[in-house]
Amino acid sequence: MTYLELRQVAFYYPRKMKPALTGINLKFEKEEITAITGPNGCGKTTLTKLMIGVLRATEGEIYLAGSPLTNYSLGEIGRRIGYVFQKPDLQLFCSTVAEEVGFGLNNRGYDPETVKEKIKFYLDYFELTGYQNAFPLNLSQGEKERLAIAAVLANEPEFLILDEPTIGLDAFRKKLLENYLKKIARLGRGMILISHDESFVNRLAERVVIMADGRIQGCNERKESACYEA
Amino acid sequence: MKLDPRTKMVMVICLSCLALIYSTPGRLLLVLAATIVLLLIFRFDPSTVWGYLKPFLSLMLMLFIIQCIFSPGGKVLLSIGPVPLITYNGLLVGSSIILRIIVVIAAALLLTTFSSRDFVLGLVQWKVPYELAFMVFIALRFLPVFREEMINVITAIQLRGIELKKVPWGQKLTIYRQLFFPLIYGMMQKAQQLAMAMENRGFRAYPQRTYLRRLNFILADYVVMLLSSAATLMLIFLQIT
Numbered sequence: 001m002t003y004l005e006l007r008q009v010a011f012y013y014p015r016k017m018k019p020a021l022t023g024i025n026l027k028f029e030k031e032e033i034t035a036i037t038g039p040n041g042c043g044k045t046t047l048t049k050l051m052i053g054v055l056r057a058t059e060g061e062i063y064l065a066g067s068p069l070t071n072y073s074l075g076e077i078g079r080r081i082g083y084v085f086q087k088p089d090l091q092l093f094c095s096t097v098a099e100e101v102g103f104g105l106n107n108r109g110y111d112p113e114t115v116k117e118k119i120k121f122y123l124d125y126f127e128l129t130g131y132q133n134a135f136p137l138n139l140s141q142g143e144k145e146r147l148a149i150a151a152v153l154a155n156e157p158e159f160l161i162l163d164e165p166t167i168g169l170d171a172f173r174k175k176l177l178e179n180y181l182k183k184i185a186r187l188g189r190g191m192i193l194i195s196h197d198e199s200f201v202n203r204l205a206e207r208v209v210i211m212a213d214g215r216i217q218g219c220n221e222r223k224e225s226a227c228y229e230a
Numbered sequence: 231m232k233l234d235p236r237t238k239m240v241m242v243i244c245l246s247c248l249a250l251i252y253s254t255p256g257r258l259l260l261v262l263a264a265t266i267v268l269l270l271i272f273r274f275d276p277s278t279v280w281g282y283l284k285p286f287l288s289l290m291l292m293l294f295i296i297q298c299i300f301s302p303g304g305k306v307l308l309s310i311g312p313v314p315l316i317t318y319n320g321l322l323v324g325s326s327i328i329l330r331i332i333v334v335i336a337a338a339l340l341l342t343t344f345s346s347r348d349f350v351l352g353l354v355q356w357k358v359p360y361e362l363a364f365m366v367f368i369a370l371r372f373l374p375v376f377r378e379e380m381i382n383v384i385t386a387i388q389l390r391g392i393e394l395k396k397v398p399w400g401q402k403l404t405i406y407r408q409l410f411f412p413l414i415y416g417m418m419q420k421a422q423q424l425a426m427a428m429e430n431r432g433f434r435a436y437p438q439r440t441y442l443r444r445l446n447f448i449l450a451d452y453v454v455m456l457l458s459s460a461a462t463l464m465l466i467f468l469q470i471t
Binding site for chain 2: 091
């Protein structure tokens with residue numbers, strides 16, 4: 001079942017004559033792991049920002065679970081899609097690491113015991129327990145990346161978009177993340193990975209979308225219906 | 231029209247002074263009209279002024295309401311029982327405040343018609359110490375960064391599944407209070423990193439700075455500066471007396 005669909009999507013940044021994205025047609029299934037790759041500046045991050053409603057498509061339509069994305073508020077999208085920013089600093093805003101992981105759950109009315117358990121689990125899993133009272137922006141780049149991923153995963157979204165999740169992670173933590181992503185994929189949650197890390201992408205993705213110059217250049221796919229031409 | 235950045239700075243000071251000294255909507259409207267004419271002369275699209283005013287709308291509305299309620303006098307336009315709520319005088323004061331803010335913001339946009347490099351150069355040639363001029367420039371540069379940071383944080387909160395619009399006011403205030411300290415701390419960290427980067431590139435390493443370019447006044451600059459300063463002083467004098 002198609003979970004996220006882009007139909008003839010184009011996007012222009014304000015006061016720019018050249019489109020950042022043009023003629024994008026893509027379908028993403030809920031249980032599928034897709035990687036989007038391409039050179040720097042080809043529009044990968046812009047594409048994901050359109051998918052989560054942070055940017056609005058200049059042309060075309062985006063559908064989430066069958067309804068136009070414009071019908072959803074940012075909060076509703078956030079509950080369905082977990083988004084890990086390329087720069088983790090942009091999504092860390094709490095006073096402590098533990099607060100950061102529990103922020104979404106606390107403010108969505110989960111009972112304190114459940115929140116506590118989940119915080120403990122994610123801090124343990126991403127080896128952040130020792131930093132639970134630390135200020136998030138004081139962490140190293142790799143720790144910030146792990147925290148951003150943990151904070152998003154703690155919300156247990158239906159679908160994930162991870163923009164360069166392996167930046168700053170060492171081989172061991174990359175493996176940990178890979179195992180975790182495989183585990184949540186087995187639970188029926190799909191995801192989109194934006195990454196330059198070829199081996200990481202090859203080990204995880206069922207389909208690789210290749211972008212260049214704001215367009216889809218090709219799809220290395222295992223499922224026929226997943227990618228169609230503009 | 232090509233004028234020296236310093237001439238434009240003088241014009242901004244003049245317009246801002248007039249906006250502060252005038253307290254009636256009629257006169258403030260005239261100052262606003264003059265500001266818009268200047269923006270047009272310097273090829274600044276006045277329709278974009280709205281974009282700059284938008285972030286201040288809630289502040290302006292709040293000030294308007296406060297002034298309407300707490301500046302009594304004149305005909306009562308709305309009252310709750312014997313208590314006058316909105317009076318004619320209150321409306322005048324409220325609209326004057328809004329117009330004043332609009333003039334100050336619109337006038338400041340004249341400063342965007344030249345580069346920040348010219349801004350620093352202009353201040354330095356006015357004998358303002360380079361460190362001070364650079365600090366002003368950095369402060370101006372950091373304002374949009376701070377705004378962007380706020381927008382990012384609010385987006386990130388919503389992407390954690392929180393409907394900020396639907397959250398009750400009490401909870402919303404708690405969320406914003408929680409965010410305040412990390413936001414300020416984050417900005418201070420950025421400032422610290424910037425200071426380190428500047429020092430690494432030799433900021434203040436030598437007492438004497440040299441400049442590749444120099445700004446030069448032309449006749450039009452002298453005329454415009456003289457006329458705008460004289461007109462402003464005269465209008466202030468007339469207003470006071």
